[in-house]
Amino acid sequence: MILATNLIKTYGSYTALSGASCSIPAGEFLAIMGESGSGKSTFLNLIYGIDTVDSGSLSVFGNQLDGKPVNELHEYRRNFVSIIFQDFNLLPTLTAWENVILPLKLQGKPVDPAWISFLFEEVGLTSRQHKLPETLSGGENQRVAIARALAVKPKVLVADEPTGSLDSRTGREVLDLLRTVNRDLKVTILMATHSKTASEFADRILRIEDGRFLQ
């Protein structure tokens, strides 16, 4: 369960969030829609624990994030949340498999090959798991990124414009995959998007405008 109450976040004179509040139940696939600069990425950054709120209350699966600096959220990020990016952010000289196991290695967690193989099966890349990112298509790269995000078994998956760099057909395939992941692995997904089509894959759409969620 994610509970945000009256979140305020400013960058200098610019206010990104101005009293945003929302409640997201566990296991939900939520699409957050809004114009550029409306505050959706800022909200996701707060959920992901790479930015801190100025005021307000933010609780993610029992973790009270408000009032904590980013460097104290390290353990939270390791155990509760994962992220996928618009432009994948895969390491180009590592194979798809190596990219997927990288978070486990970095966190010093054991690598369970069966789990990783299952993830590759889930994202449909079993036959491409030893390829380098540059030899994979954009959609395939995003699938690898999703597998990487799931490797640490997070409770929440943050997806910031996950289909922004993909054509519409590939984008739909990725959204299908997120839907499947949400259903099969019971992962809560928070997806920021501009696309109406993308939002239709979500359980619920939450609109944000001028730093506030519209109820």
Add this chain to the structure above:
Amino acid sequence: MKSVFQVFKVLTFHYYRRFKLRWILCTAGVAIGVAVATSINLTSDRAVYSFSETLESVTGTANLQLTADPGLNPDSLWSASWLWKVGYYSPFIQTAGTSKGKTYRLYGFDFVGDRRIRQLQTLQNDSTKTTVNGVFIPVDSPLGSEGDTVTIVINAVRYQLIIAGKVSAISGKLPPRNAIFADLSLLLPITKTVSGLDISVPADSLDSVKNKLQLQFPTARIETLNERKQTTAELFSAFRMNLQALGLIALLVSAYLVYNTLFLSVIQRRQTINLLLSLGSHRRSIFIALLVEGAFFGTIGGLFGLAAGILLASLTYSEVSQTLTAVFQLSDSQLSSFSWMALAGSYLTGIIFATLAAWYPAWLGSGTPISRSLKRGQSEFSSARLKKSVIICVSSLLLVLFSVWMASVTENPLWGYAGVTFSILMLSFLAPPVLILLTSLLKKLSSAGEILLATSSVKEHMVKVSIAVAALTMTLSMAGAVGIMVHSFRTTLDDWLTRSIVADIYLKSSSDPTQLVGTINPDVMAILRNHPMTENVITLRTTQIKIDGLLTDIGANETSVYFKASPADLVAGNPENLGLLQKKGGVAVSEVFANKHHLTAGDTVHIRQYSYPILAVYRNYSSDRGFLLMDTLQFSQLFGYKDPTAAAVFLKPGISSESALLSLRDSLKNFEMDLSVNKDIRENALAIFDQTFRMTRILQLISFFIALLAVITTLSSIILERRKDFATLVSLGSSTFGMYRSLAMESLILTGTSLILAAAGSAVLSALLIQVINRYSFGWTIVTDIPFGELAFTGVVMILVSLIAAAFPMKMIKKLNLPENLKGTIG
């Protein structure tokens, strides 16, 4: 041109106004290189210049010099009076003396009649006032003041001389501080002979005059001004080679710093560059603007470097000068003026190096690859690039082998330098394949996250890392090679000294450290021979003559006794012949002499009207001009009787050197003699050697410095380029310490590869230095002896340096703004 200026303004001026630290780093980079190069050029040039100036200042307008050893009888000079028809001449005396433990050069010439050759400018502007009775010293001489009486020891005899005045200049030049000028009439009763003639004749009659004089004085050495300068240059070639290697490395360091800083700057400015391109700027304008940027740093940094270099030169000059004084028994020890050519040379070289260093970043910044190779996520690794590296390596190796072969055929050391250049090229292009091999091996050995990350990063930044590895390898290889050469040379010299210095006590005139003019008078020899502790005495006589146009040291001793006590290390010939030089009428020559004259045992060497069979070629490191040893009797036949310049005393069995030394000193207390036990001679020789090569230690310091900078700047540029990746890694759960481990691993891969390559590089370069350059420059063989302990220590220090270096870029990671770097926009 206008567009280049506009691009420069937008791209460079505005950028560096914002990033002042980068500007300072770049400027400092050039300044360091130029400073070291300047100080090296200045000190070596000044030291060599002061020596040649010594000669030139006393020869004034003379363009021909006649010298004779053991000197010319003054009465014979009348026969040269025909010279007055074509020009004019003036006799001179050159000798050495000591006062309060310091060596002085005494120059005697005809103060009254010599004025067309030399202009002696005294402070009183009256050089004739007291000239005949006193001596003149330079204004900065430590000897004393006008009117003082000084004691000078010349050829073991004390003389009281009055300082008649101070010299401000000779022929417009400041004389060296250790000079003493006297009228011929004062020195002639001491030396009995004149050292030679300075002659001034029209340039077109130079050759004919020289030939005529040579016929008239067949035993004399007659040289033109240019020939004398060449002799001086040869004398210092080894020393300068050593220093110039240092200067080159310093400039390479600065070039690498400029390269890396500009590379970082180009990465940071890629958006601006793309914007300028999209707004219609021509790629060529951007390329030129970035090159100008490099030249600009060279110009500004060079100025700072010159100032720092002059300061450094003032500090290091006394070190260099002491070395030269110790090795060559020269001249002054203060840096009184600068060679403007040396300054201009260093400055221009700094600008050229900085501009060349900017070439690749400029090409990268202005060329199409900006959108491709600099794009984040695009790996710099490609099989084609790797293949190209291997091809260049193999080609360079073939060129190294070809250079070595050519060096052996032509006996020209320049081919050795070509070999060094190709070796450096080979080592530089070996970096990518070795890096790939090492990273693959590491990945196979461990699947730890840090290794995965580090190897991935190295592969992704193959070009950048390879350049850093190449720079580091080059520095370490040269430092290692010079270290091996110096150590080998020292070991060889030590062995040779142990083999050669076999007598118990050595003796020479204390006024004669050069062993060229001072002699041991017969009374001293008689005391030595009759001393109750003496078993045997060997005398040594030396002189220099030209054989087949090459200046050669000739020595003579009682060879039958000498070689029995000191068996030579033979290169060619029968060892039994060494004791039979006098009997067989032959000579033994040093390896250097044999190589320079292309002679070996069994050949004949012609000196004047005599021919001498070479009975043996032996290793001798006393002279890089070549040494010819004959028996004392043959020497007297050739040069007339000369008192010995040194003597070696063998003591009766059971007598300790120390007690004999005290006893002999007591017996010789009325004579100014230097007596030393063999241990001290050996230690002194090694001390002089160590002093000569002390500056090579700077090489090691520079190596560590470049290592630190190379690793820091390379890792920093990698982090700067991969900010988004590092932000991703932090977001994927990597801890700060985990990131440090990964960076430290990357740093170790970089340094480790450099050390592996440098080990090979040191071996190849030291082989070229020892077996090719040394051999064909100086003609002697050095036995290779690798200082394993020292090299291992360097390796350990380098590894520690690399671990420390990784800590600096970590600060950049700690400061990463995660949201900004993960997406780039905040919405």
